[in-house]
Amino acid sequence: MTGKTSERSESGVSRRAVLSGIAKAAALGVFAPAVIDSARAAAGKIDLGGYAGPTLTSEPVTLRFMRQDFTPDVNALLEKAYAEFKASFPNITVVEEKVPYGDLQKKMLVYVASNDAPDIMMGRTDFADAYHAGKMALPLQDYLSKAFVEDIPANLRSAASSGGSLYCSPWETSVMLLYFNRDMWAKAGLKTPPEVDTLEGGWTDEEFIAQLEDLNGKLKAAGDTKSWALAAAGQGNGGPGANYSQLESIWIRSQGDPTAPKSSSTYKTLAGISDDGRSVTGYIDTPEAIKGMRYYQSLFSKGLTPLGPVPNQFPGGLAATYFGGLNFTNRFRVPGMEPPFKWGVSPPPKGKIVFNGNGSDAPLVWAKSKHPAEAAALLAFLCNDTNRLAFHKAWGSMPSRTSLRKAMSEFATEQPFKLASALSDASYSVPRTPGYFDYFNAMNPAVKDIALGADPAKVLPDTAAKIDRLLVKYK
Known part of the structure; x- marks a missing residue:
């Protein structure tokens, strides 16, 4: 130009x-x-x-x-x-x-x-x-x-x-997998998360939180006061509210449904924004979104995950589960870089759908x-x-290209890669707006406030109104 x-x-x-x-x-x-x-x-x-x-x-x-x-x-x-x-x-x-x-x-x-x-x-x-x-x-x-x-x-x-x-030009593609420490689940005497290679068969939100509570209680009863059920988020700067796009949006947008009527709150929860990209009221503050963030908040209120960043908590063997990308699978497979425990991979917990973002x-x-x-x-x-x-x-x-995945045999033969491919194929972009800079910049602190105990039913409508004001300049 x-x-x-x-x-x-x-x-x-x-x-x-x-x-x-x-x-x-x-x-x-x-x-x-x-x-x-x-x-x-x-x-x-x-x-x-x-x-x-x-x-x-x-x-x-x-x-x-x-x-x-x-x-x-x-x-x-x-x-x-x-x-x-x-x-x-x-x-x-x-x-x-x-x-x-x-x-x-x-x-x-x-x-x-x-x-x-x-x-x-x-x-x-x-x-x-x-x-x-x-x-x-x-x-x-x-x-x-x-x-x-x-x-x-x-x-x-x-x-x-x-x-x-x-x-x-997408340089790579993002997927969020649920990693688990197989040894820690065995120590608690519990079955590990489901090791499936499709979107079917993973835990629901309720099952995920209930299982983490059970594991947490058994570990503490056995005298383990150092381990956590879920490792602190490592995306962005770490901890809650550090990366809404790739991680925390799972808890809201998984409560939506792409097959629901477009006028329904269920559809709008997944969309995250109006068709014109200028309003989020009625999209991020729906009953479904509030429900999803209550699940998220319970991870902190129940003491299942830390309230702040903790570097290398999962690779160091101090957490039973962790949300991470495919790079962890590749890292753990390299001789000399294996973690000090046996590990596995499961889908992220399901709301109405299994949600993954595809930010790249x-x-x-x-x-x-x-x-x-x-x-x-x-x-x-x-x-x-x-x-x-x-x-x-x-x-x-x-x-980020189909032919490259086909050239890598592990995507056809190994469970973590097959699951990652299934999640990627069903993944969604961030809510579409030229003002997405403002959108996620407002959502990150809102998520952190919820993690620290603020009421989602108050925070999400307030945040929606704030984002609407920020998007006015894009009209």
Whole structure:
């Protein structure tokens, strides 16, 4: 996008409002075959994955990429990939900026407002509507093949899209599994959570809490005063209210039902927001939502889980259960990194449905990049099969493309992976609004207040009214 831009997007949403929303959140077409062939011919032996854009320039180019700082082995994989890209395109230099994960949106805001942003920035599918409304990202389907785009599962592709365009490319996909310490359940003389590989057969909310109470009582009776029934949340900054999008929304949105009439409170509980993305009253404060948060609150009021963050509680063998991603499965399978106990995996507890969010880290190409084709080609190269499979093996997250899951035999043969795939296939995006920055920034402290004893029947309506006020600027 060049020249003077309009302050208001085609959807009528103020770009300034979108950037303002990001600031508050900081506290936390296919090209013709001939063109495809010429682009790949220019690349020599390099595999540009799904890139289907124009031939890359031979002029000197510097591409800037802002992302989170991974572990040393993952950082090394990316650095190796840049070297391979440079070998095929010696005129293109990649300059990285690695920042702490929690600072990514803040940095993005500063860069976009300065009109001098990196060509590629790590975003999230949660904010695809904001990227669109704020004219912050390029439509990636203009640079990627139809086959590559359609390889992203439909629900995840939808989460990364807005207004019919793909604005960020899912880097991985999120699932929330219920991990359990098999030894601790045996010590209490109780059956472990159900080890199923589909959405059927797991515990309900009532069963989950009752089982944790039983286990907690038996452990205490045996003199174990150090262990907890459920480990403290490790997402975000840890503890209650740290990550509504991926974790705590389970307790509300699982009480909803996608098959219920759209006018019903049951349907609205799952949707989380009105169709126009501008109101949450009657969606997050329904009787079903209040019920779900009472279940959540009981985990704390019954002393089943800590009231604050406790690092490494589950891997350290001090908790019987934990909500975590597939990376724990991959980590626990590595020789030398096994936990000091036998473990297993079960679905998260069921309300009316088994709910999982599909929020994913997802790089975007800045709308004002001076080198959009080169940036898209680099992103496509980093997302080719070889580089993605190496990343998932090292980092342990779940692939965001169907073909990659099929290439990893464990997704067809091993229970944790089969369950993760089933959960991912049935997962949902965050409530759709360009103001989701404001939405989750209001929900996180509300969840924490409920965990600490505030009445959900009072907190949720108050929070809904607050979010409605915050969303006014997106009209």
